[in-house]
Amino acid sequence: MQRGRIGAQPLRGQAHIHTHLKHVVTDFHHLSCIDVCRLPKDHGGCTHxxxxxxxxxxxxxxxxxxxxxxxxxxxxxxxxxxxEGFCQARDICRLQVEVCSGIEF
Structure with missing residues (x-):
């Protein structure tokens, strides 16, 4: 078997696994991006x-x-x-750019 292949099908998308996934492979033909910080609050399924x-x-x-x-x-x-380090730092990049007014050069 060749590297980068699963069976006879070439691997088209790949994800790097981190503590908090940014990319999730839903199938091997499409790569979906998920904004972790926009996922809803989720208590999980257990009671510990x-x-x-x-x-x-x-x-x-x-x-x-x-x-x-x-x-x-x-x-x-x-x-x-x-x-805060993971999500709030990214929010700064999403702020709208405002045009400055009243500044003369």
Whole structure:
């Protein structure tokens, strides 16, 4: 088997696995991008609750989450600092550019 192939089909998209996925391979012909910070709050499916943080993109801040310990989505961070560092730093890039007025050169 050749590298970069699955069976006889060439691998067209690939994802790098990190703590918080930015790219998810839904099939090997399409690569979907997911903004982790816009995923909804998700407690997961278990009942071993632990304090975690998630990013609420509508409020543009990190809030606490009672995470059940399994399943859930990638919008889940161990610390508030990790949440802010991952999501709030990216929000700066999304700010609208305003035209300056009243400045003379």
């Amino acid at each position: 609750f632990e304090l975690r943080w998630y990013y609420n993109w509508q409020e543009r801040r990190c809030l606490t989450l009672a995470y059940g310990g399994c399943f859930g989505n990638a919008n889940r961070f161990i610390t508030k600092e990790e949440c």
